[in-house]
Amino acid sequence: MSEIVLMSDPRVAAIPVAECGERLVDVRRGGSLLVATRKQDPAGAFAYLRKGVLEQLLRAQAMLPRGLRLLYVEVCSARPGR
Template sequence: MIVLSDPRVAGVPVRECGEPLAEVATLPSVTLDPRERDAAGAYGRARTGVCERLRAAAAELPAGVGFLVIEGHRSSAEQARRFARYEDRLRAAGHTDPTEIRRRAAAFVSPVEVAPHCAGAALDVTLVDARGVELDMGGAVNGHRTGDEERCPLDAPGLSAPARHHRALLARALSGAGFVNYPSEWWHWSYGDPYWALLTGARAAVYGPV
């Protein structure tokens, strides 16, 4: 797995296209988790190109199934705070090597300089039924916060048949619309950022920090 702290990610050039942020909650079959909104609702925004691809992905879902967006754009200051907090957790667990701490932290929290969320390029997303009830995905979004790291990877072993089916459904819809997954987080999908560019072979990212 290529982690976000990999020098190859930072080495991808960014040719900023200048697209603004838009509200994801205005899209058909897409709702925003109110628990994750900040005072200005900033977590519910993403670049317009990302929103259009989310719209296309939602159209491929079966009837009665929709997307629940947990988080979209995130400020650089908030990203830096989360990365530092995860590094502190690793130090408290006994890790001492700075390089290893950074690598382990980047499995779940991106370094701010390449963070897809800071570019408005990433969405943390899950599936819900017609009543808005989350489907069984085999583990919670942001499960690493509660020590459930084993179930966080998209292809985590030991998942139930319904959970594996729902993850496959999520992956088909989003990858078909051009998104790439960060493999250690089944819920994290992005388009247009340096990580996306590296995985897809694009010459450059189209979204930088905003």
């Protein structure tokens, strides 16, 4: 079985980010994904993903057994120098 790597893992944070110009979309729109709001910021920026990422999550969710859904949780982690 493959190792599970969490988004909060330092290896994920170490991946350089390159702007691709893809539109950001609000994961809360449409109600397709469950969204945890306990870590939300006042501006609601926590709920925005690249359109392609949201599409991939929705495809993954569609393959889950009946009655199961994904839960989108934003985990804020401090990075040195930010």
